[in-house]
Amino acid sequence: MLGCGVKRKWSCLEELEVEAEQDGDEGGEDELLVGPSRSEMSRLQQRQVVLGLCLEKLQRYQVGMELSLRRSVLLINTLRQIQEDMRSDGVGTCSPDVHPDSCILRDDFREDMPVTCPGCAEGDGDNLSLSPPASPESPSQEANSPPDQQKPLPAATVSAFSDAVNAMGYLSDFALDDIFEDIDTSMYETSDLTSAWASGSLWPVSVSLWADEDVKMRPPAHSSPGSLQSCLMDLNELDHIMEILVKS
C-alpha cells in the first residue's frame, strides 16, 4: 500500500523506533555497516520512512473534500526539515541498503494511466521527472545503480519535490481570493499557477506532475517554481481545464 514493491509491516516501523532509542555503540557488529553507527543508521532509515510517508500523505486526498490546511502545513514542514537534514548530512550518508520509499507515485484517480515511479518501472526511461541520473551529491551511487532505483534522494531532488508539493498543498485554497484575477494567462505564468490549482481539487494535478511523459529528466538546479511547474504541466490538460473554467 505504501510503496510499490516495498513491503512494510507495522513491526518494521516499530523496529525502527526501538533502534532509534538504543545506543549506537555496537556499530562494529552489524554486518551492513562500515561507517555510521547503528543509531545513525536507524535515524537515516527513519528519515527515509518518514520522507516516504510524508510524500504519500501529501499526494493522497479525497476527491471532493478539502485538504486540511493545518495538516498540509505540518507535512510540508516535516518534508522541509528532512530536506535540511539531508542537506546538512551531505555526501556519504546514503546507505545502499535503504529501500527507496520514494515510490509514492500512487495514482488513485486515474487507473487507466500507467503508474510510473522510479522504483517500479524498470526499463521505462521517460518517467523520471524528478530523479536526475546525474546527481552531484552521489556520483558513486549513480555509477553503480540504474537510475530507476532511487536511493536516499539527493537534496536537490527533494527541493524539487518540496516545491511541487508546496504548490499542491496550499494553493488549492486560493480560489476565493484569486479566482477573478487574470485567468487567461495565469496558467502559463509562474506565480499565478495558483488559480489553475485552485479549481484543481478535482483534477489529479499532482499525479500529472509525476506521471507526465512529456517531462524529460531535468537537471536538479532548476528548482524554481516557474520552470518546474511550467515544465510539468501538461498543456493539453491545461486547455481542457481552461475550457471548463471559462465555458468556452
Place this chain on the structure above:
Amino acid sequence: MKCFSRYLPYLFRPPSTILSSTCHTEADIISTVEFNSSGELLATGDKGGRVVVFQREQESKSQPQRRGEYNVYSTFQSHEPEFDYLKSLEIEEKINKIKWLPQQNAAYFLLSTNDKTVKLWKISERDKRPEGYNLKDEDGRIKDPSTITSLRVPVLQPMDLMVEATARRVFSNAHTYHINSISVNSDLQTFISTDDLRVNLWNLEITDRSFNIVDIKPANMEELTEVITSAEFHPQQCHTFAYSSSKGSIRLCDMRQAALCDKHCKYFEEPEDPSTRSFFSEIISSISDVKFSHNGRYLMTRDYLTVKVWDLQMENKPLETYQVHDYLRGKLCSLYENDCIFDKFECVWNGSDSVIMTGSYNNFFRMFDRNTKRDVTLEASRENSKPRAILKPRKVCVGGKRRKDEISVDSLDFSKKILHTTWHPHENIIAVAATNNLYIFQDKVN
C-alpha cells in the same frame, strides 16, 4: 473546598447516550460537547450536523441522594452538508464547536459552527397555547364571520411541553479556510470565529458584516509555515483574546491597540528541548486547544503529548507541564503513519481552576490536580463501568513487567480516542465523548 482525593474515583452514572449501538454510523460521532454557563444544559454536536441538548433534572427533595441526571431536552439539525460550487468541494456539516451564550431571559442561546458557517440558535419552551379564537375554530379552520354571535377573549391553556429550536442568525461567507473555534466575548455582544489563517470579529446582531482582526496569510502562500489552531476571548477582559499556532506558540492580543491585531502584546513559547528533537517535533508541538482559566490569570494549552499551564505574566516558559501519555513518545513514527499524530485533543479546567482534564487513547482520559500534583487516568467505556460503580483508575504499563490490570502500550486502541470533554462550571460533573457515546460522570455523594 473538596480535595482531589475525594474526586477519586468518580461515581458512574448511567450514560445518557445518544445512540448507543455498537455499530454506529459515521454521522453519530460526537464532535463537540459543552456545558452552558449554569451547568443546567449540556450540548453535543455530531458529525451529522445535529445538536442534542441535555437538561439536568431538578433535584427532588424526596430523593436527595439522586442528584439531577441529564436527559434529552432538544434535538435539532443545526447544519446541513453543502456544496461549494466555486471550488467543487463538499462542505462538511460536522459541528466543530458549540458555545453557549449566558442566559438573559427564558430562552437559551447557543452558537454552533461547522467549517464555514456559524449559526445562532434559540432554544425556547412552549407549554401554553392560546385557545378560544373568534375567527377560527379548534381545528384552525376559518369561521364564517356571519355565524359569530358573541366575542370572547382567547385564553392560554397548558399544553405538553414543547422545546423548539430556531435559527436566529446565520453568520456565513466570512471564512475561506476551515473554522476551528468560536468564542463569545464577555461583553455578550460580540464573538470571534477563527479559521486556519484568520480571526473574524462579529456582532451577534449583525450577520452581513464581520471584522478581520488577525490575518496571518502570507502574500505568497508558498511561504506559509504556520496556521492558527484555536482562539479564545479572555473571560473578563473584553478587549483581550489569545490564539494558538501549529508551531506551539500562543499570542495574546489587545483589540484596543489597532484594528488589525497583527502585533501581539504577549508571545508565549517554550524553547525546544534539543535532546528530544525528532522529525516529529514540530507536529507534536502543534497546539490543539487553548483555554483561559475561569479566573483569567492562566492559559492552558494542549499539544500532542502534554498539557501546559501558562501564567499570563510569564511568556518564556509554562508554569506547569503535565505529561498526558509520554509512553507514546517512542511510537511517534507509527502514530505518524496511521495519522493519529494529527489528532486534536481538547482540554478543560474545572470550575475552581484547580484541576485540569484532557483525553487520550483507548477511551482513557486524564485529570491533573494542580495543587496536589496528583493525576489519574480513567476510562470511559461500558465494559468497565457499571451503574453506581466507582471508576477504577487505569494505568498504562511502559515496558518491563506488566502488572495485573495494567494495559501495555501496544494493546492500546488508537481508534478509541477521547478528543472532547467538558466540565460543569460549578460542580464536579464531567461529560466525556467517546466516539458516538456520551458519558457523564459525577463525583460521589455523601
